[in-house]
Amino acid sequence: MPTTPSSTKGRIGVLLVNLGTPDSPQTGDVRRYLNEFLTDARVIDMPAAVRYPLFRGLVVPLRAPKSAKIYQQLWTERGSPLLYHGLDLQKLVQEMLGPDYLVAFGMRYQKPSIESALLQLRDAAVDRIIVLPLFPQYAAASTGSVQEKVMEIVRKWWVVPSISFISTFVDVPGFTGTFATLGKEEMAKHTYDHVVFSYHGIPERHVLKGSHKGYCKLANCCNSYNKNNRYCYRAQCFETSRLLGAALGLSPEQYTTTFQSRLQSRLRDPWLQPYTDEVIKEFPAKGIKNVLAFSPAFVADCLETTIEVGEEFKEIFEEAGGEHWQLVPSLNSHPQWVATVAEMIREN
Template identity: 85%
Template sequence: MISPASAPITAPASTATRGRIGVLLVNLGTPDSPSTPDVRRYLNEFLTDGRVIDMPAAVRYPLFQGIVVPLRAPKSAKIYRQLWDERGSPLLYHGLDLQKLVQEKLGKDYLVAFGMRYQKPSIEAALQELRDAAVERIIVLPLFPQYAAASTGSVQEKVMELVKDWWVVPSISFISTFADDPGFINTFAALGLAEMQKRDYDHVVFSYHGIPERHVLKGSHKGYCKLGSCCASYNKNNRYCYRAQCFATSRLLAAAMGLNADQYTVTFQSRLQSRLRDPWLQPYTDEVLKEMPAKGIKNVLAFSPAFVADCLETTIEVGEEFKEMFEQAGGSHWQLVPSLNSHPMWVDAVADMVRRN
């Protein structure tokens, strides 16, 4: 006779013991408004993050809070006022739209929350929403296609910092990179092909947000990274190398759009000027585009595949500032491909990534 204590369990666990699966979508952040005080508050939080500015705290805080941010905030506020529209900050409302649509796609067995790494809605508030709902586990998706310690890594660190004080911590998993995800690639390619149907382009530029070279080297697996031909393939040794991921995304996008290697260029934008002569990933987009018209490249289609929602770095920097530079250098047409935002194909891609994890 088998005692009750040793009897095998054959029936599935009761659904009463299982909660929904929590999904936390996270993007970088945005000021509450384009006013100088709100922009200053946002920049203070962003630029004192030790993963963004990897200086000792004793140097970082007085330098940026005392000098850099007060000087930069009024200029940034002026640019944010160009970006703001009737719905407010595009990065925020596109994120909220995505949250709503992914929730509808995943259904009642999931609870999708949205937070920002800096400012509001906060990661803390989003996690609390999931905690209050007693979710069974949490899947965290930082909305940065290519892993970087200053973006995805910062989100992961913040999440772990917040949940360490919970008495009960559910299972938590991170989707750390989706640089080569088919749904991500196919959505961007579809948007690019739609633009290519409107006119003929001489060349395509894939412009990624820049990071300091030292950030790449600090994360190199056993010294694999040489900031060169090592990025020609995407493999287990450079899986989390930001530069390698950017080139991998570009190769896949080019293939999906039928481009050969001579028809596109990979560049890096948004570098901070440094008096310390600290090199950032190259080539720099602003320098490359100025040379193109003299080479006979007069019509350019530009992507910004490091971002999944339109924001200051896409709409203003790539869409307007680079366009002006290109035309001043003799170019005829510079066209930004819109970001993924809440495109139906992107909603499907996010839902699929969640289900697979």
């Protein structure tokens, strides 16, 4: 008697991946995290002979104690927000998708590792695997690094199942829709003069290296989102701002797109501009005293949202004469976002 399809098909495996976090806010754990993160060739695209001694020998030892103090401010009773929000999302997406799916969660750096999550799916004999890096805008240093790591691991397996990647979701309505829902909740509490969409920065050379046939000019080529710049990080950020601005009912004059978290001096290594910290210093002199801030490059609250945007930028803005600075929470495990993730998986 022939075997029916239902008896040969396994569950669909889903791998959700975020960037990573130290195991604790202690200097040793932060050092281990930074060593792995900052020696990734897709993050720091220098030759290994330069990258390893420079960052492991100089940058990380100097940076780790300072970063540990910041992580101590971020840490909660549940630990790292990036980790527990990811685990909450995994659990809720699993419940929504049901028994035909197996949802695993991993981090690109440190624990739980991508490898441990993939092994969980392999041991369950899933029929195929859908990988969703939790980065809305594709960048070689984030989504690209996750994709490379997944392929590096599975190429060693004797049996490799079908694997697909969701590389970007800037134009998925539920993504901007959930941010708009959270933003409107804050707008109902206070009147704002202006909105800032602050994205994680990357070196300009990363954008230029990935440019399709030299299309990118780091200028008004990002005024539209099309087949030539679909994987351009800068273009995706501006498209996110347009979509989110529209969802909030804002005109282009009512919001500004900026970039944060640059690692090196712009004089030596230009990063995407305009820089958030420089832009917001100028707002009060222009009569912008009340600002609502979003971090739409992050789907879970973390050091870059809670501390950098929520606290450090607030201090910069107020020192310049600003009166009210409010960060919109990230998507975390909001029900609307959980439903959006589940729908993206089903569609793939």
